[in-house]
Amino acid sequence: MSTNDATTPPAEAAGLPAIQVYNTLSREKEPMVTVQPGRVGMYLCGPTVYKPSHIGHMVGPVIFDTVKRHLSYSGWQVTWVVNITDVDDKLIAESSRRGISMTALAEEMTADYLENLAALGVTSIDEMPKATDHIDTIISFIEGLISKGFAYASDGDVYFDVQKDADYGKLTNRSVDAMQGEGGSTADRKRSAADFALWKKAKDGEPSWDSPWGPGRPGWHIECSAMSEAILGNHFDIHGGGLDLVFPHHENEIAQSESLHGCPMASYWMHNGLMQASGASGKVGGRPRDADDGEAASVEAQTAAKISKSTGAEPFKQLLARHEPEAIRMLLLSTHYRSPIHFGEEPLAESGRALEAFRRLFARSERISGTSFYNLPCRTRREGDTQIAAAGDEAAALRTRFLAAMDDDFNTAVAIASLFDYVRVVNKYIDQHQLEATKPEAELARLAALMRTLRELTGVLGLFLEAPQADGGADEALVAGLMELVIEIRANARKAKDFATADLVRDRLGSLSIVLEDRADGTGWSRKA
RNA sequence: GGCUCCGUAGCCAAGUGGCUAAGGCAGCGGAUUGCAAAUCCGCCAUCGUCGGUUCGACUCCGACCGGAGCCUCCA
Numbered sequence: 001m002s003t004n005d006a007t008t009p010p011a012e013a014a015g016l017p018a019i020q021v022y023n024t025l026s027r028e029k030e031p032m033v034t035v036q037p038g039r040v041g042m043y044l045c046g047p048t049v050y051k052p053s054h055i056g057h058m059v060g061p062v063i064f065d066t067v068k069r070h071l072s073y074s075g076w077q078v079t080w081v082v083n084i085t086d087v088d089d090k091l092i093a094e095s096s097r098r099g100i101s102m103t104a105l106a107e108e109m110t111a112d113y114l115e116n117l118a119a120l121g122v123t124s125i126d127e128m129p130k131a132t133d134h135i136d137t138i139i140s141f142i143e144g145l146i147s148k149g150f151a152y153a154s155d156g157d158v159y160f161d162v163q164k165d166a167d168y169g170k171l172t173n174r175s176v177d178a179m180q181g182e183g184g185s186t187a188d189r190k191r192s193a194a195d196f197a198l199w200k201k202a203k204d205g206e207p208s209w210d211s212p213w214g215p216g217r218p219g220w221h222i223e224c225s226a227m228s229e230a231i232l233g234n235h236f237d238i239h240g241g242g243l244d245l246v247f248p249h250h251e252n253e254i255a256q257s258e259s260l261h262g263c264p265m266a267s268y269w270m271h272n273g274l275m276q277a278s279g280a281s282g283k284v285g286g287r288p289r290d291a292d293d294g295e296a297a298s299v300e301a302q303t304a305a306k307i308s309k310s311t312g313a314e315p316f317k318q319l320l321a322r323h324e325p326e327a328i329r330m331l332l333l334s335t336h337y338r339s340p341i342h343f344g345e346e347p348l349a350e351s352g353r354a355l356e357a358f359r360r361l362f363a364r365s366e367r368i369s370g371t372s373f374y375n376l377p378c379r380t381r382r383e384g385d386t387q388i389a390a391a392g393d394e395a396a397a398l399r400t401r402f403l404a405a406m407d408d409d410f411n412t413a414v415a416i417a418s419l420f421d422y423v424r425v426v427n428k429y430i431d432q433h434q435l436e437a438t439k440p441e442a443e444l445a446r447l448a449a450l451m452r453t454l455r456e457l458t459g460v461l462g463l464f465l466e467a468p469q470a471d472g473g474a475d476e477a478l479v480a481g482l483m484e485l486v487i488e489i490r491a492n493a494r495k496a497k498d499f500a501t502a503d504l505v506r507d508r509l510g511s512l513s514i515v516l517e518d519r520a521d522g523t524g525w526s527r528k529a
Numbered sequence: 530g531g532c533u534c535c536g537u538a539g540c541c542a543a544g545u546g547g548c549u550a551a552g553g554c555a556g557c558g559g560a561u562u563g564c565a566a567a568u569c570c571g572c573c574a575u576c577g578u579c580g581g582u583u584c585g586a587c588u589c590c591g592a593c594c595g596g597a598g599c600c601u602c603c604a
Contacts, residue, residue, distance in 0.1 A: 244598065247532085247599055335541085335543090347554095350540085351541090411543075413551090499564070515567090518565075
């Protein structure tokens with residue numbers, strides 16, 4: 001409970017913690033200094049909505065949702081924007097293949113995307129602008145670039161002139177002349193190969209918008225420059241995306257925005273590692289590249305490849321049918337966000353098992369206190385840290401460790417590790433004070449405080465936000481009733497020292513994936529994960 | 530070929546120029562239990578290879594081996 005003392009200083013600026021952020025631009029961690037004190041503007045490149053989203057699409061949102069949670073919790077006012085790309089060559093191709101309008105396709109796939117985000121607890125996005133809602137913004141952005149001499153129209157297309165941009169390539173350390181650029185049919189309309197399209201002339205029958213250069217549609221990169229400016233301003237704080245977007249997408253965004261505005265587009269460029277399809281049989285996709293040489297020392301050179309290039313990229317909905325979203329979120333956060341994540345059935349199952357340690361503690365504490373973890377009131381702001389951290393208190397030290405990890409470039413892996421330690425501390429507390437047998441008031445209050453802090457911290461990670469859905473349907477009550485009956489009968493057998501019967505019951509339930517636990521305060525049951 | 534990055538225990542995965550190299554899964558031993566389960570306690574790595582810098586490196590530098598990403602629209 002935050003004892004809200006009246007001595008809180010009026011200005012919050014001094015109270016904000018120091019956060020380190022790894023910046024792709026400088027390739028090092030930098031202290032976070034925001035454009036406006038106390039505020040953070042954050043932009044994440046969202047999906048092109050032409051087919052159902054897969055696990056790879058979820059990585060960025062989960063990570064940046066966690067980033068936002070931590071920054072908000074730490075006292076910043078964060079505005080987070082994720083764009084929806086709803087006009088693009090792939091949308092045109094897919095909608096014509098299916099015989100529906102591009103708009104209908106985009107709406108269908110956007111809905112799919114949103115449902116998936118919600119399942120994973122990604123709830124903190126403030127705005128999701130669509131490219132097609134910002135065509136005017138985009139056109140005037142392009143006009144601005146042309147009038148400043150950074151872009152040129154060419155036969156209905158408009159291209160960015162890379163030669164005019166002195167520091168082009170600074171994000172990815174590339175030189176202009178080493179680049180191929182988008183080739184093919186448009187090559188001859190460009191001044192140099194590395195130039196990229198800001199506006200594309202429409203072919204017959206393609207969706208198009210009127211523009212000073214004739215009917216057409218925006219190029220790939222321009223929408224992010226235009227929409228981030230419209231919502232977050234010329235210079236905002238954090239721009240994120242997958243590592244595969246660094247080039248050309250983000251490089252080109254920088255070229256467009258900084259050429260037009262003459263100031264940095266974003267202070268920090270954060271890129272998440274890519275999901276690797278690994279391990280599990282057959283799902284990996286990509287052909288086993290056979291170097292036909294004789295023997296390889298390692299019998300199986302395990303080929304990993306990013307999800308989006310593998311056949312393992314099943315629709316996220318299907319994945320959700322097999323794994324609970326909490327386990328997926330846990331898996332995504334248990335690796336540092338800049339590292340590749342090895343994805344597969346086994347890692348997923350393992351992170352599901354890891355989750356159980358938390359759930360068992362929640363259940364245990366609820367049995368003792370009568371209050372569900374999910375209903376605990378807890379602090380949602382971290383101000384006043386120092387009051388919590390009573391010296392020598394193991395739990396407080398772990399909370400400090402958790403926060404230090406998050407402050408250090410959002411190190412969720414270390415944060416989670418400290419949470420596992422935290423769970424152990426609470427279990428030990430319950431053991432030592434025998435809270436399941438006797439319930440002294442002071443210790444119960446202490447337990448409640450420990451659990452509130454745990455809820456506070458898991459909330460920063462976006463984990464355990466809500467009680468898991470009871471998956472059973474109408475039979476749920478029936479099963480519960482039957483289990484109560486079975487347990488009662490077995491208890492009688494145990495009382496009569498008829499352990500053969502008691503064990504038979506437990507074994508048979510075990511083969512039905514039901515686990516019995518004989519505790520001091522009675523017998524509980526649960527389904528095996 | 531150019532540009533990034535990674536290689537830590539059976540598996541997954543943090544981290545550091547010198548102090549006991551986090552945490553999870555699996556495994557082993559103990560406490561507890563009628564027996565289990567759960568919980569707690571304990572055990573389980575010298576950090577890809579070879580050189581170099583340094584009083585000292587797993588942490589810095591170089592080479593090599595292996596893996597990943599980008600160099601036309603993939604988050």
